[in-house]
Amino acid sequence: MADLAAVLLGMPGTAPIAVERAAFRAPVRPGEDVRVHARRCGGGAVEAEVRVGGRLGALARLRFGAPA
Amino acid sequence: MIPRDAAALLRHRAPALLLGEITAFDGTTLECSARGPGPWRWAQLLEGAAQAAGLLAGLQAGGPDCRAVIAEVREAAITTTAYRGPLRFVATLDRRLLGFWRCRTEVRGEDGPPLLTAWIAVAPAAHQEP
Numbered sequence: 001m002a003d004l005a006a007v008l009l010g011m012p013g014t015a016p017i018a019v020e021r022a023a024f025r026a027p028v029r030p031g032e033d034v035r036v037h038a039r040r041c042g043g044g045a046v047e048a049e050v051r052v053g054g055r056l057g058a059l060a061r062l063r064f065g066a067p068a
Numbered sequence: 069m070i071p072r073d074a075a076a077l078l079r080h081r082a083p084a085l086l087l088g089e090i091t092a093f094d095g096t097t098l099e100c101s102a103r104g105p106g107p108w109r110w111a112q113l114l115e116g117a118a119q120a121a122g123l124l125a126g127l128q129a130g131g132p133d134c135r136a137v138i139a140e141v142r143e144a145a146i147t148t149t150a151y152r153g154p155l156r157f158v159a160t161l162d163r164r165l166l167g168f169w170r171c172r173t174e175v176r177g178e179d180g181p182p183l184l185t186a187w188i189a190v191a192p193a194a195h196q197e198p
Contacts, residue, residue, distance in 0.1 A: 017147075018143070018144060018146060019186070020142070020144075021142050022140065022142075
């Protein structure tokens with residue numbers, strides 16, 4: 001999720017300065033159909049989620065930028 | 069008070085296992101060293117903090133076993149994106165709520181402020197869908 005979020009913000013390879021929230025709802029196992037979605041929220045924040053076989057596996061809100 | 073059966077409380081094995089040895093444990097706060105000197109990426113700092121939280125929860129009376137999962141991470145502040153050197157993973161039990169064990173975690177280098185801090189909630193495996 002963090003890698004995709006960084007790409008979405010045009011900063012590939014950059015680490016977030018904060019994981020505001022990440023929740024893990026279902027196991028993510030190799031071999032399953034895993035899709036990662038990310039959406040810009042402004043202010044350097046990105047909301048991302050991982051779907052496994054169509055089910056929500058994890059979601060997170062990440063923040064990028066200079067440390068406070 | 070160093071528990072002898074701590075390894076059984078984590079399903080991770082090297083190289084996924086990032087914790088080295090338990091260096092302090094008083095029942096509420098657990099401190100562990102890291103396996104090796106790194107280099108460590110920020111995601112490994114967070115993973116190590118999660119392993120420390122999971123181990124601390126497992127050491128509590130009625131705590132989850134090695135099938136425990138991380139249910140939630142909140143307010144993770146990442147001040148270092150990469151680090152080389154010895155680490156200390158520190159987890160302190162904050163509260164138990166509805167089967168979740170919430171811990172305050174810190175990852176520290178040899179000196180200076182924490183490299184990462186986060187609230188991490190540990191849950192028994194039944195929390196997640198199969």
